[in-house]
Amino acid sequence: MEKEQTKKAKGKVSEKMANSKFHSLFVDNLKDIYWAEKHLVKELPKMSASATSNVLKECIDDHLEETKEHVSRLEKAFEHLGLEPEAKKCEAMAGLVKEAHELIDETQDDSMVRDCGIILAAQKVEHYEIATYGSLAAWAQKMKHNNVAKLLLSTLEEEKNVDEKLTEIADDDVNEQGAEE
Template identity: 65%
Template structure:
């Protein structure tokens, strides 16, 4: 099983999301700094800490699989991070419009991660890597919670204030 084409795909996709998570650790502080809403900045800060945990969990998954933790550039995440940087550059500071832009970019990232972790968890389960599947399930749950929190922040205040600007 360890040398099957399916297992190789699984490892390649783990390397991809590993790169993505490590890149987010660098990108999230910029998003936090650009946020106007204290609630959004706090949510980004909390997710930064969770993301560091996601990196550690992926390293644990690689170890359980007897593989070296290695990153492979995730073109999708690179593009999503660039989109976020463009929103920061193209919107005014101290603006709820900027916060609305940060939220949409953040939710695109969360949805990408939800898709990746959901698939990876299923792959791990299919191959009988139950401990790895449990680690991926835990991260999947956290990504879904982050997405829900972003929706709550957008709908409770940011979007209304952004429309009024």
């Protein structure tokens, strides 16, 4: 498998780069976030369906569309590197999503406390993604994978924006209404 990738990568990146440990770590983590994004495409609709307030539902639905774009940007990133897109199970994202389901199960339907919990769970997801894209974009720049860095930075920006939006939703009404229940 490793040899095959090295061969494929030859056309797009130098042989030295394809064999570098830093580059391998980079590709390995691209596979991790690719799995995570694809998992989120499946899971975000469930989070939206469980949310109480329309403003939170809309925010999650909008981010679902962005997340589909994140998946395709990663596919483009693999392509730039001369690799087939490959997903590797991200245990962290699987755990964060599992925690979101538990939070939903533990709170009542149509309650604002549930929305408080969903925002917490969603922000944990976003922070994981921000950490990942931040490092991967910096690594891509370091290795002069400039097209890949650009793609990763676009996604990083969107993850940061949705994180801020979630904070706004919590501050503007959800936390207060949750506290009153």
